[in-house]
Amino acid sequence: MDLEVDLLVVGAGPTGLFAAYYAGFRDLSVALVDSLPEAGGQITAMYPEKMIFDVAGFPAVRGRELVTALVEQAGQWNPAYLLGRQARTLSTVDDKLVVGLADGGAVRAGAVLVTAGIGEFKPRPLPAGAGWLDRGVVHFVPALDVHTGQDVVVVGGGDSAFDWALALHPIAASVTVVHRRATFRAHPPTVRQVRDLGVPVITDAEVLAVRGDGHVAEVELGLKSGDRRVLPAQTVVAALGFTADLGPIESWGLELDHRAIVVDSTMRTARERVYAAGDVAQYPGKVKLIATGFGEAATAVNNIAVALNPEAHLFPGHSSNA
Numbered sequence: 247m248d249l250e251v252d253l254l255v256v257g258a259g260p261t262g263l264f265a266a267y268y269a270g271f272r273d274l275s276v277a278l279v280d281s282l283p284e285a286g287g288q289i290t291a292m293y294p295e296k297m298i299f300d301v302a303g304f305p306a307v308r309g310r311e312l313v314t315a316l317v318e319q320a321g322q323w324n325p326a327y328l329l330g331r332q333a334r335t336l337s338t339v340d341d342k343l344v345v346g347l348a349d350g351g352a353v354r355a356g357a358v359l360v361t362a363g364i365g366e367f368k369p370r371p372l373p374a375g376a377g378w379l380d381r382g383v384v385h386f387v388p389a390l391d392v393h394t395g396q397d398v399v400v401v402g403g404g405d406s407a408f409d410w411a412l413a414l415h416p417i418a419a420s421v422t423v424v425h426r427r428a429t430f431r432a433h434p435p436t437v438r439q440v441r442d443l444g445v446p447v448i449t450d451a452e453v454l455a456v457r458g459d460g461h462v463a464e465v466e467l468g469l470k471s472g473d474r475r476v477l478p479a480q481t482v483v484a485a486l487g488f489t490a491d492l493g494p495i496e497s498w499g500l501e502l503d504h505r506a507i508v509v510d511s512t513m514r515t516a517r518e519r520v521y522a523a524g525d526v527a528q529y530p531g532k533v534k535l536i537a538t539g540f541g542e543a544a545t546a547v548n549n550i551a552v553a554l555n556p557e558a559h560l561f562p563g564h565s566s567n568a
Contacts, residue, residue: 254355259287261524261539262361263316270323277326286313360522364490372484382462402485403430513546
């Protein structure tokens with residue numbers, strides 16, 4: 247047994263990190279396990295440099311900075327981090343929950359809180375970019391300054407594509423957005439903002455070829471009209487979305503609804519002392535926001551505290567009174 251704690255949080259994204267803080271506030275020992283090598287979940291893996299606009303109290307906050315603050319907040323209670331280690335099995339032994347890890351380790355806990363976000367995700371590939379990954383074709387932009395002075399082509403029509411265009415526009419030599427349709431999944435205000443900056447947005451087009459000598463130098467587009475067009479590009483950001491699933495968590499005996507875990511108003515799942523919060527949790531009227539996950543984390547931890555100790559109060563008072 248690697249560790250024994252009151253609460254094991256499966257997923258070290260923003261919701262999981264806030265849950266770790268709140269568990270410490272409730273005097274619970276806590277560990278976080280995540281298959282990713284760093285805390286921060288999707289933010290760290292996918293958009294650490296992007297600005298986030300829907301966290302209460304912050305008109306805008308960079309993803310990396312939000313994660314750093316959450317880690318610092320949780321750190322006052324010294325949670326244990328088991329990063330780069332996948333949670334695979336869940337069993338009950340002597341009235342305790344035991345989560346088996348992919349590397350053969352295990353964690354024994356009084357309760358488990360699943361904050362796995364969208365689960366394990368894989369970016370959708372750019373067909374014409376086969377063989378060019380990490381040679382100019384990328385799915386995410388973990389460091390903006392690497393692309394200073396470059397010609398960048400962003401492929402996609404969702405929020406990520408337009409967010410990357412906004413982030414890269416001030417430092418790149420040029421940014422062009424290419425989308426195979428004339429309509430976008432991205433929020434209209436973001437699309438307008440990109441257009442207002444003068445960023446070319448080429449619609450009804452697809453990337454036919456990526457060319458270069460060892461590294462991307464240009465892309466060839468095929469337009470719906472039948473015309474061809476070649477753009478200079480030292481970086482191609484393939485922002486085409488991703489596929490995701492819950493992986494081994496799907497075998498834990500939880501009620502699922504479209505790859506999300508069904509919970510009640512206490513964030514409890516169909517399994518005793520197993521709770522879920524954040525994007526992975528589902529209930530009627532659910533709104534998937536980071537801010538929502540923070541509230542769900544507090545709700546879950548307070549109810550877990552009572553489940554582990556029936557004499558505990560559901561509401562412990564405000565942290566400002568501590």
